[in-house]
Amino acid sequence: MRIDEYYRILRRHWKIIVAATLAAIAVMFVWDLFQPKVYQASSSGFVTAGQPQNLSEAAFGDQLAKSRATSYVDVAQSRAVAQQVIDDLNLQTTPAALINQISVDQPTNTVLLRISANASSPEQAQAIANAWVKALAAxxxxxxxxxxxxxxxxxxxxxxxxxxxxxxxxxxDLIIAGIVGLLGGIGLAMLRSQMDGRLRDPNKVREQFGVPVLGSVPQNAQLSKSERTIPIVVGEGVRTDTEGLVTAEAFLKMRTSLQYMNVDRTLRVIVVSSPNPDDGKSTVAANIAASVALSGEKTLLVDADLRRPSIATGFGLLDGAGLAEVLAHRVDLADVLQDAPETPNLSVLAAGLTPPNPSEMLGSKAMKTLLDDLAKEYFVVIDAPPLLPVTDAAILGTQVDGVVVVICAGKTLDHQLETSLRSLHEVHADVLGVVMNKLSQRDMQSYYGSGYGTYYGRDLDPPARSARERSVRRQRSKN
Structure with missing residues (x-):
C-alpha cells in the first residue's frame, strides 16, 4: 500500500481516529478521578562516627560510616523501626503494611540515607517521613x-x-491515554478500511478488477436534485458554475475515452448498466449520449429498461409507445422517436409499455436487427437494467459493441462489481470500462491532484472562472 493510500484512509476515517483518542482520554480522566490520591514526602539523615580527634580518625570514621550506611538500609526497613513509628504517631496499621509505604535509598559512596513515605494525605506523608528518620536513629x-x-x-x-x-x-496519564487512543484509532481506521468493501478509489478499481476507468463523475447537486428528472450537464443548458463545469468535463472525457477505445473498430452501440438500481446509470447514459451529440454526431438514447423505464419521464417526453412496441412490430421506429429537449442531434427511444417477457425481447433477433439498423445512422447509447437483479443487461451485452458499468462511489461493494463483471464475461460481452459516479469532492481532489481543486470555487478567482467559461462557450459554438 502506498503512502498516499494510507493518507486517504486516515483522511476518510478521521472521525474514528478523533473519537478513539477522545474516548481514551475521557476514560483515563474518569479513572483518575476515582483513584485514591497518594502524596509523598522525603526526609534524610546522615551517618556519623563520633567526633574525630585528627585527620586520620576522620578519614577512618568516614569510610566506616559509608560502609555501615549500606547496612542501615535494611535496618530502616525493619519491623522494629516501623513499630516505633506506629507508636509515635498512633497509626492504625501494621508494621508490614507501613513498610510497604516506605522506600529507603542510600546514594552510592555517601553517608546519606533518604527516606520517602507515601500516604493518603500530605500531612501524614510528612509526619511518617520525619518520624521514620528519628525511629531509625533510635x-x-x-x-x-x-x-x-x-x-x-x-x-x-x-x-x-x-x-x-x-x-x-x-x-x-492523559498524554499516554491520548497516544494510545490515537494509535488505536489509526488501527481501527486501517481495519475498517480493509474490511470495508465499498469502492471509492478509481485506481483500486483499475488494479483490482483489471478494467479501465473511463471517468469519475463528481458529486453534483443538480444531478441528484430529483429522482424523476434526468438533468443534462453538457450541451446548451449546461450550468456555468464551477460544479457544473467539472461535471460536464467528466462526461466529455468519457466521450473521448470511448472514441479512442479501440482503433481497430468504431464503437456504434454501447450499453450502460450498473450493479444496483440506484447507482445513477440512467443519468450517466443520458449525459454520455448528450456529450456525443454535442460533437455533432447523430445520437440515439434508447431506454431498454423495460421493467422500470425512466428515460422518457426524465426528459419530460411521452412514454406511451417505444422500444417494446417496435420489437413487437406494432409501430414503426420513426413514429416513436422523439427529440431530446435543448439537446441538438440527440433523439430518444422510450421503453414503451412493460412487456411480460423483457429478457426474451431484448435477446431476440428483432433486437439485434434493430440495433444493426440504428448503428448505420446513430451512435446508440442503451440504458439497460441493473446487472445484479436481472440478466437483461448481460443479454444486451452480447449484441452491442461494448458495455459501460456505472458504480456509485462509497456505495457499490467490491463483490457486487465483481459479480457484475463476471456475468458479462460469462456471456463474452465486451466490457469497455467502469464509470465511478458520485465521487466526493475530497476524493476527487485526492485522486486527481490539487489542480482539480481550482474547480471547486474558493481558489478559482473570478477572472479565471470567466476565462474558463468563455473557453467552454467557444468550444460549444465550434461544435
Whole structure:
C-alpha cells in the first residue's frame, strides 16, 4: 500500500481516529478521578562516627560510616523501626503494611540515607517521613551503643509538606491515554478500511478488477436534485458554475475515452448498466449520449429498461409507445422517436409499455436487427437494467459493441462489481470500462491532484472562472 493510500484512509476515517483518542482520554480522566490520591514526602539523615580527634580518625570514621550506611538500609526497613513509628504517631496499621509505604535509598559512596513515605494525605506523608528518620536513629543507637565514638544517624533534611500528589499523575496519564487512543484509532481506521468493501478509489478499481476507468463523475447537486428528472450537464443548458463545469468535463472525457477505445473498430452501440438500481446509470447514459451529440454526431438514447423505464419521464417526453412496441412490430421506429429537449442531434427511444417477457425481447433477433439498423445512422447509447437483479443487461451485452458499468462511489461493494463483471464475461460481452459516479469532492481532489481543486470555487478567482467559461462557450459554438 502506498503512502498516499494510507493518507486517504486516515483522511476518510478521521472521525474514528478523533473519537478513539477522545474516548481514551475521557476514560483515563474518569479513572483518575476515582483513584485514591497518594502524596509523598522525603526526609534524610546522615551517618556519623563520633567526633574525630585528627585527620586520620576522620578519614577512618568516614569510610566506616559509608560502609555501615549500606547496612542501615535494611535496618530502616525493619519491623522494629516501623513499630516505633506506629507508636509515635498512633497509626492504625501494621508494621508490614507501613513498610510497604516506605522506600529507603542510600546514594552510592555517601553517608546519606533518604527516606520517602507515601500516604493518603500530605500531612501524614510528612509526619511518617520525619518520624521514620528519628525511629531509625533510635534503632541504630540501640545497635551501635551510646559511646562518644559510636555510629549514629542525625537528621539532615526534614520532610517538607508535599503540594501535589504523585499518583494519579493526571497530566501524564492523559498524554499516554491520548497516544494510545490515537494509535488505536489509526488501527481501527486501517481495519475498517480493509474490511470495508465499498469502492471509492478509481485506481483500486483499475488494479483490482483489471478494467479501465473511463471517468469519475463528481458529486453534483443538480444531478441528484430529483429522482424523476434526468438533468443534462453538457450541451446548451449546461450550468456555468464551477460544479457544473467539472461535471460536464467528466462526461466529455468519457466521450473521448470511448472514441479512442479501440482503433481497430468504431464503437456504434454501447450499453450502460450498473450493479444496483440506484447507482445513477440512467443519468450517466443520458449525459454520455448528450456529450456525443454535442460533437455533432447523430445520437440515439434508447431506454431498454423495460421493467422500470425512466428515460422518457426524465426528459419530460411521452412514454406511451417505444422500444417494446417496435420489437413487437406494432409501430414503426420513426413514429416513436422523439427529440431530446435543448439537446441538438440527440433523439430518444422510450421503453414503451412493460412487456411480460423483457429478457426474451431484448435477446431476440428483432433486437439485434434493430440495433444493426440504428448503428448505420446513430451512435446508440442503451440504458439497460441493473446487472445484479436481472440478466437483461448481460443479454444486451452480447449484441452491442461494448458495455459501460456505472458504480456509485462509497456505495457499490467490491463483490457486487465483481459479480457484475463476471456475468458479462460469462456471456463474452465486451466490457469497455467502469464509470465511478458520485465521487466526493475530497476524493476527487485526492485522486486527481490539487489542480482539480481550482474547480471547486474558493481558489478559482473570478477572472479565471470567466476565462474558463468563455473557453467552454467557444468550444460549444465550434461544435
Amino acid at each position: 534503632q541504630v543507637a540501640k545497635i551501635e551503643g551510646s559511646g562518644a565514638n559510636s555510629l549514629r544517624i542525625n537528621v539532615q533534611d526534614p520532610a517538607q509538606l508535599p503540594s501535589s500528589p504523585i499518583s494519579p499523575n493526571t497530566k501524564l
